[in-house]
Amino acid sequence: MVLTLVLAPLLLITLAGVLQLGALRVAAARVRAAADLAALVAVNDQDDVELARSGTLRLSADAVEVAREYFARELDLSSTLLGSAADEIAAAADIAAYPAAPAHDARTGARYDRPTVRIAARVPVKTPVFGALAFRPVTTIDVLSVSSPR
Amino acid sequence: MKCRAGAIFTILLLWSSPALAWDPSREDGGDAPPEVEREPDPAPFIAPPPGTYYVTDTYVADVVTSTGALTTYSTTTVHESTGSYARVLDTVGTGASSAFDGSAFNGRRTLGDGRSVAGTYYENYVLGADGFVPVSIVFFQDDAELARLLSGTPVPGVNTAPSIPATTSATPRPSARACCATERPVVTIASPTRAPIQPRISLIPLGGPLATIEKIRGRAVSLYPRAFVGDREVRVRSWTVIAGDAGEAVLTTGSGAVPFRTSWRHLAPPGAVFDVVFRIEVDTPETGHRTIDAAIGVVVRSPALER
Secondary structure, eight states: OHHHHHHHHHHHHHHHHHHHHHHHHHHHHHHHHHHHHHHHHHHTOBOHHHHHHHSOOOBOTTHHHHHHHHHHHHHHTTGGGBSSOHHHHHHHSEEEEEOSSSEEOTTTOOEESSOEEEEEEEEEEEOHHHHHTTSOSEEEEEEEEEEEEO | OHHHHHHHHHHHHHHOOOOOOOOTTOOOOTTOOOOOOOOOOSSOOOOOOTTOEEOOEEEEEEEEEEETTEEEEEEEEEEOOOSOEEEEEEEEOTTOOOTTTTTSTTOOOBOTTSOBOOEEEEEEEEEETTEEEEEEEEEEEOEEEEHHHHHSOOBTTEESSOOOOSOOOOOOOOEEEESSOSSSSOEEEEOOOOOOOEEEEESSTTOOOOSEEEEETTOOEEEEEEEEETTEEEOEEEEEEEESOOOSOSOSEEETTSOEEEOOOSOOSTTOEEEEEEEEEEEETTTEEEEEEEEEEEEEEOEEEOO
C-alpha cells in the first residue's frame, strides 16, 4: 500500500513526461513540415519576366513574402500546439531569398548554386506538462529549411 | 338540288375570264436583243497551272560552303529572264522525304549525318501552243549544319546540351535550269528572290529569342515560334512540333497567332535537357511558302529541399 502510494506519483510523472516529449516531437515535425512547404512554395514561384528575357530561372521578386505567408498558413493549422500566434512567429522568422546563383548565406555560411529560399525560425511550442513539473511551459524549436530547384 | 348545283356551276363558268399574269418562263423570243458577233481572241488565254510564276532568276549551280564548323548548302542563280515559268512543288525540311526525291535533274544532297538537305522542289514550264508544258524539275537546296553536331549521338527528345539541329538557313532563293527542253537551248526557271528567314522562339510575343529555358516542373509555359527576315518579323502561318518531348502540350500544332502551351511534369535525366523542335511555316509575298525548323532546349527543374 505504501509502496503504491509512493511509486504511483512517480509513474504518473514519468508517463506524463513521456507523453509530453512525444507531443513535442510531433509539434517539431509539424513545424518543420510547415517551413519546408513554405520554402517549396516560394521556390516554385518563378520570375516570368526574367524567364522571358534570358530563359533562366530566377526567383520571383516576392519570394520572401510568399514564403512568410505560407509559413504562417501552415503554422496556423497547428495553432493549438503553438506558444504564440502563427502570424507573429512567421513575422519574426528570418526568411531570405537568393534569386541568382551562386550566393552565400550569411547566417549559415552555406553556398547556394541555384536560386534558393531559406527559412530560419524560432517556434514556441506549448509544453504544459513540463511547466507543471517545474520546467518551462513553452519550449522553443529552432527550424531551418532551405529549398532550391534542381 | 342537282339543278341548283348545276346552275351555280354554270354561272361561275360564264363569269370566268383569263388572268393577265406575266409568265416569266415564256420564251417567245420577240424582245431578245440581237446577238453580237464576237471576234476571236487574237491570243487565246491559256490558264497556267496553279502557283506558276514568270521566271526572273535562273539556276546556276548548287553550292556547298564551309566556314569553321558551319557548312552551308545553297544555290546560286543569275538574274535572267528566259521566258519560262515555274512553280513550287514541295518544300522539304532536313531529313524529310519527298515524293519528288530523285526526280530533280540536279539531285538532292545529304548532310554529313546522311540526312537529306532541306530545300524546295520547282517544276519548270515553257509556254507552247498547247499551253504550259513541264520540262524539268529542279531542287534548290537551302540548309546548314554544324560539324559539332555530327560528333554526338542524339537521343530522341533528350540531348545532353542545348543544340541547334541542322536548320534551314535562308539563302537567297534561286531558279532552275531546265535540262530537257529541246525547243530552247537553255530553259531556265527561277523563283522570286527570297530573303533569308531566321526562326526564333520566345516566351512572349515580342520577346527576345531564346535557345534554352529553365522551367519549374509542372508550371505552364507558352512558347511563340516566330520568323524574321533580317530584323523584321514576318507572319507565321503555322507551326508544328516535329521532334522532342513536348510535355503536357495542349496542342502540338497551331496557327501563328497561337502559342505553344505546355508544361513538363517529369524531369530529364541529370545534366540533360528536352529539345523541342518546331517546324515553322511562313507564306508571305516576300518569303513565299517555306518551312523552317527551330529548336529550343528546356531544362525542367523541380523545387527540392536542401538537407
